[in-house]
Amino acid sequence: MTQMLAGRLNVTTRTFELREVPVPDPGHGQVRIKVEAAGVCLSDVHLIDGTLSPVHLPGDEVTLGHEVAGTIEALGPGVDGLVEGQRVLLQAGEQTRDGTILTRGVDYDGGWAELALARKDTVVVIPDDLPFEQACIIPDAVSTPWAAVSETAGTRPGEAVAVWGVGGLGAHAVQLLRLIGAAPIIAIDPVEAARERATSLGADLALDPADPAFRDAVMAATDAKGLDVAFDFAGASPVRDQAFGVLGQFGRLVLVGLANASVTLPHDTFFSYMQQRVLGSYGSRPEHIEQLVKLVSRGRLDLSGSVSDVLPLSDAALAVERLERKEGSPIRLILKP
Numbered sequence: 001m002t003q004m005l006a007g008r009l010n011v012t013t014r015t016f017e018l019r020e021v022p023v024p025d026p027g028h029g030q031v032r033i034k035v036e037a038a039g040v041c042l043s044d045v046h047l048i049d050g051t052l053s054p055v056h057l058p059g060d061e062v063t064l065g066h067e068v069a070g071t072i073e074a075l076g077p078g079v080d081g082l083v084e085g086q087r088v089l090l091q092a093g094e095q096t097r098d099g100t101i102l103t104r105g106v107d108y109d110g111g112w113a114e115l116a117l118a119r120k121d122t123v124v125v126i127p128d129d130l131p132f133e134q135a136c137i138i139p140d141a142v143s144t145p146w147a148a149v150s151e152t153a154g155t156r157p158g159e160a161v162a163v164w165g166v167g168g169l170g171a172h173a174v175q176l177l178r179l180i181g182a183a184p185i186i187a188i189d190p191v192e193a194a195r196e197r198a199t200s201l202g203a204d205l206a207l208d209p210a211d212p213a214f215r216d217a218v219m220a221a222t223d224a225k226g227l228d229v230a231f232d233f234a235g236a237s238p239v240r241d242q243a244f245g246v247l248g249q250f251g252r253l254v255l256v257g258l259a260n261a262s263v264t265l266p267h268d269t270f271f272s273y274m275q276q277r278v279l280g281s282y283g284s285r286p287e288h289i290e291q292l293v294k295l296v297s298r299g300r301l302d303l304s305g306s307v308s309d310v311l312p313l314s315d316a317a318l319a320v321e322r323l324e325r326k327e328g329s330p331i332r333l334i335l336k337p
Contacts, residue, residue, distance in 0.1 A: 006063045007112035007316040026076030036132035038111040039067030040319045040333040056107040066092040066104040068111030069136035091122040092139040114337040127297045134303040143284035145173035152281035157181030160222040165234030166194040178202035193329040218246040235259045252277045306331045313337040
């Protein structure tokens with residue numbers, strides 16, 4: 001094979017297309033994997049529509065896809081500790097020597113392709129019983145909420161929490177908060193199907209943010225104390241305003257979704273008196289991926305319900321359209337070359 005199919009985005013014209021490109025050769029310290037599954041994320045949609053733009057991409061085009069799993073097909077020079085045929089997932093990015101964080105499928109070619117390159121230290125071996133379709137979504141779809149829940153917020157057992165936006169990230173946040181022992185867990189989403197899904201995943205209460213009795217319901221569920229932690233996975237200014245209104249003493253508002261907007265405190269004196277905090281959370285670190293692989297392989301976390309549909313790589317544009325329309329309220333759509 002000298003050519004392969006890849007989903008390419010021109011970031012100047014915002015033109016996305018599937019086309020044949022040369023098969024990449026692994027350089028020093030790199031491996032080439034045969035892609036078996038790649039997740040479709042809302043970030044991919046935003047790259048195509050122009051809401052997001054690469055910062056470190058050296059040219060005008062990139063192969064999308066930062067959630068990738070497959071098997072090692074070839075080893076480049078200087079690679080040890082890995083062998084051809086191993087089942088692996090790829091971390092969603094890498095750090096350069098000067099500390100710059102590069103994102104796969106944004107700043108360099110990703111996994112919406114038949115084959116993909118990865119630096120050896122971004123390769124994570126996965127067990128034989130972990131399906132590729134589930135493994136590929138661990139970087140980002142699961143690791144981003146895990147980092148927000150476990151590290152940024154430092155969520156403790158028994159803390160009252162709420163998740164705004166029960167989509168690809170928020171749905172996993174509900175599961176992970178239950179794993180940590182948060183209680184109660186309140187899921188908030190305007191879509192009824194998403195609220196129903198949240199309760200099936202372990203939320204104690206699911207609310208419509210437009211419900212006139214919203215604040216009363218939250219305060220009743222928290223014994224009038226308010227929330228210890230509020231997670232914004234929706235990335236919307238109204239979410240932050242609503243969360244401030246139900247945040248309790250020492251409460252933390254964690255921003256995971258990106259609204260590209262200012263964050264305004266409702267009243268600085270009250271905010272300081274209540275000793276509340278606003279925390280930003282972005283992505284995850286390699287150890288979070290390793291922790292999650294262990295949790296899944298040990299049966300502590302079930303991702304089987306996270307795969308909403310599997311489509312061929314040739315239908316990548318259709319998958320983007322379905323996610324953009326939120327057709328069927330998907331957690332994750334998966335592309336399979």
